[in-house]
Amino acid sequence: MKTLKQIIEDEKLSIVHQSIDNYGTDKDVHPYVDDYYDENFLIFQEKNIILVEIGVRGGASLALWKNYFQNAKRIYGMDNLETNNSHSIPVNQDWVSGENVEYIIGDAYQKEVADKLPNNIDIFIDDGPHNIDSHIKAVELYIPKMSKNGIFVIEDIMYDAQNILYDKFPEKYRDHVVLYDYGNIKLLTLDLSKCGEI
């Protein structure tokens, strides 16, 4: 079983290996893979999980998840192609396709789009536009869709999340929200298995 870090390296998925057609992920450039994902996603690696990521850009992160979670029931990548359109980033069709992969084009923060997803998400990652409004919407729309032992993650928080975002979570979860603080950016995580009966 490979780690996420090994897959990024072996499959040349990192933004540091990017070429014109293959725009890589920055998940290994940020400390998230080292500090959180490799450790906390391990128990799900062989399971029949449902994973959702908002914001997949050229598709490299979707390729990462499908390589790592080979027994996943379904891996959803959502993107409104905003970055791709404004920066001419091509979507690598190999990366965003696969038997258990679903690539959804649309605004992930609209209820009609969120409603396309099932109600038992095991891993949710918001790597979308990284603003307060999108983060609030992510909590409102996707927390109710999490499975009871799931992990909910928001990447690249650049504001005072404790004062602005924490109270958007249902009260019973607030004490279990953990922020990894890297100074200029923060990773917000909520491991629902730690919240007891919900």
Ligand SMILES: C[S@@+](CC[C@H](N)C(=O)[O-])C[C@H]1O[C@@H](n2cnc3c(N)ncnc32)[C@H](O)[C@@H]1O
């Ligand atoms: C930081 S990039 C994602 C990087 C990717 N996860 C990776 O690791 O390579 C952010 C992405 O969010 C997408 N995005 C922005 N607003 C969005 C929205 N409202 N709904 C869905 N995707 C959105 C952009 O098009 C862009 O591709």
